[in-house]
Amino acid sequence: MAEAVQCVLEARCLTRAPRETGDLLARRRQRAAQIGAKVEHVGSAWIKSAGYDEATGTMVVTTAAHEYGHRVPPEVFSEMSRSRKPGRVFNQVVRGVAARVEISRCERCERYTADLTAHHCPPKEAPRQHATPLQNELSRRRFLGDS
Numbered sequence: 404m405a406e407a408v409q410c411v412l413e414a415r416c417l418t419r420a421p422r423e424t425g426d427l428l429a430r431r432r433q434r435a436a437q438i439g440a441k442v443e444h445v446g447s448a449w450i451k452s453a454g455y456d457e458a459t460g461t462m463v464v465t466t467a468a469h470e471y472g473h474r475v476p477p478e479v480f481s482e483m484s485r486s487r488k489p490g491r492v493f494n495q496v497v498r499g500v501a502a503r504v505e506i507s508r509c510e511r512c513e514r515y516t517a518d519l520t521a522h523h524c525p526p527k528e529a530p531r532q533h534a535t536p537l538q539n540e541l542s543r544r545r546f547l548g549d550s
């Protein structure tokens with residue numbers, strides 16, 4: 404069994420907290436805490452998607468029927484996302500072991516957060532889709548100044 408998983412079972416990692424000083428860092432941290440966790444597809448029959456909110460140490464796992472929030476160290480999340488059997492890791496190390504966190508999903512940015520009223524959607528990400536040939540042609544014309 405991997406060390407990260409082992410230490411969670413013994414609750415060793417849970418006492419380790421990052422140390423930061425200064426108001427600015429605290430504010431930035433607090434703001435980051437309000438962004439929440441973005442979930443991504445997981446290659447598992449049972450777990451649909453999973454994500455991790457580093458600011459609050461919250462792991463989000465969604466299945467067809469449920470959405471789970473748990474407080475775990477980041478090692479557990481990376482262990483689970485790397486595993487070929489994430490559902491098994493979840494059942495062995497997280498479910499019934501780690502503290503549950505109530506989570507809700509933001510309808511706008513689709514992130515999960517423990518506190519929806521304090522939540523801020525993250526800054527808009529650049530659009531991922533590629534421009535169509537027509538859009539390319541239109542911007543070429545704009546650039547050349549003929550329309």
Ligand SMILES: [Zn+2]
Pocket residue numbers: 509510511512513514522523524525
């Ligand atoms: Zn949002």
